[in-house]
Amino acid sequence: MITIDQPNNSLLFEASILEQLPIADADISLYRQLDLGQPYDEILQELIDGTAWCQQEVTIYGKRHLQPRLSAWYGSKDLNYSYSGITVTPLRWNQTLLRLKSRIESLVSHSFNSVLLNYYRDQRDGMGMHSDDESDLGQQPVIASLSLGEERIFLLRHRHRKELNTIKLPLPSGSLLLMKGNTQSFWKHGIAKEKHPCGPRINLTFRSIIINQ
Ligand SMILES: O=C(O)CCC(=O)C(=O)O
Ligand SMILES: [Mn+2]
Numbered sequence: 001m002i003t004i005d006q007p008n009n010s011l012l013f014e015a016s017i018l019e020q021l022p023i024a025d026a027d028i029s030l031y032r033q034l035d036l037g038q039p040y041d042e043i044l045q046e047l048i049d050g051t052a053w054c055q056q057e058v059t060i061y062g063k064r065h066l067q068p069r070l071s072a073w074y075g076s077k078d079l080n081y082s083y084s085g086i087t088v089t090p091l092r093w094n095q096t097l098l099r100l101k102s103r104i105e106s107l108v109s110h111s112f113n114s115v116l117l118n119y120y121r122d123q124r125d126g127m128g129m130h131s132d133d134e135s136d137l138g139q140q141p142v143i144a145s146l147s148l149g150e151e152r153i154f155l156l157r158h159r160h161r162k163e164l165n166t167i168k169l170p171l172p173s174g175s176l177l178l179m180k181g182n183t184q185s186f187w188k189h190g191i192a193k194e195k196h197p198c199g200p201r202i203n204l205t206f207r208s209i210i211i212n213q
Contacts, residue, residue, distance in 0.1 A: 018108075018178070023167065025158065027181030033174045034146070036103060040173045044148040046096050047202050053119055059085035060128075068193070069125040075114030079209045083134055090114060097204075100146065104206055108178055110142050112206035120152060120201040123194035129157060133184040136209050143179045147171040149201035153192045160186070168192075171203075 021028045036043060053070035073081055074097055075090035082088075093101075097115060105111050118127065132143055154177065156167040171177060179189075191203075 021169075023156065023187075024161075024164065025186035026156075026183040027179070028156075028183055029178045029180075030169075031107070031176040031178075032172065034103070034107070034176050036100065036174065040148050043096065043100070044173075044200065044202055047117065047148070047204075048119065048200060050094060050096060051117055051119070052091055056084075056086055056088075069127060070119040070121065072117045072119075073114065074117070075209065079114050079211070081114065081116070081134075081136060081209060100204065101206060104144050104146065104176065107176070108142075108144055110144070110208075112144065112208050113211075114207050114209050116205045116207065118191075118203045118205075120150070120191065120198070120203070122200070123196060123198035125191075126193035127191040129155065129188040129190040131159070131184040131188050132179075132205070132207070137184075137207060138210050140181050141179075141184055141207065143184075144206040145171075145177040145179070146204045146206070147175050147177070147201065148173050148203075150199040152194070152198065152201050155190050155192055157188050158186060159188055173201075 018029045018031055021030060051072045053072055055070050056067045057064055058067055073088040073090050074093055075081075077090070077092075079090050080087050081090070101112060101115065120126065132141060137143075151170050151172045154169045154171050156169065158164040169177075
């Protein structure tokens with residue numbers, strides 16, 4: 001297991017500089033501390049209170065079970081999204097989400113038409129290993145993943161090269177992880193459940209669903 005937790009070159013870690021992570025077959029970069037114009041905890045609470053959360057029932061290997069987290073899908077009208085045997089219809093953008101979307105779009109110079117929010121209520125919530133490789137996202141999706149609240153460990157495991165160790169990347173509040181290029185084709189990722197008590201964490205993955213004309 002490899003842990004990427006400390007800056008190895010402090011010049012690269014100034015708040016507004018994007019750090020490219022040295023990961024084979026992937027294009028992954030990280031901002032450690034975004035300026036969101038508002039304290040992170042305030043935004044976290046706004047999202048906890050103002051989001052239409054639900055706990056999805058999904059089918060994995062033919063078995064139905066409740067996801068160990070809450071989620072919500074927001075986006076432009078008619079942008080349905082299908083994953084793990086469910087199709088979700090988008091809720092309408094609210095002011096908080098539009099503000100975050102526009103901040104992130106200008107930072108990464110890419111536009112997004114949807115966001116999946118995940119709410120990890122405590123250490124018992126997590127997300128299994130998966131790739132965001134649904135055809136609706138296109139061949140080389142750009143996914144911008146904002147974390148707020150409790151720091152949790154983002155796991156990355158190569159899909160084919162067993163000699164590569166699993167990477168453990170702690171995602172602190174206010175960090176933005178940007179996944180691009182072939183990342184989803186070669187790597188799976190997930191959020192580990194924890195043994196020690198954890199406070200709430202919300203992750204927002206901004207995505208672009210391809211609109212078929
Ligand atoms: O919570 C995270 O950091 C990961 C979320 C994720 O992988 C997803 O929404 O597909
Ligand atoms: Mn994902």
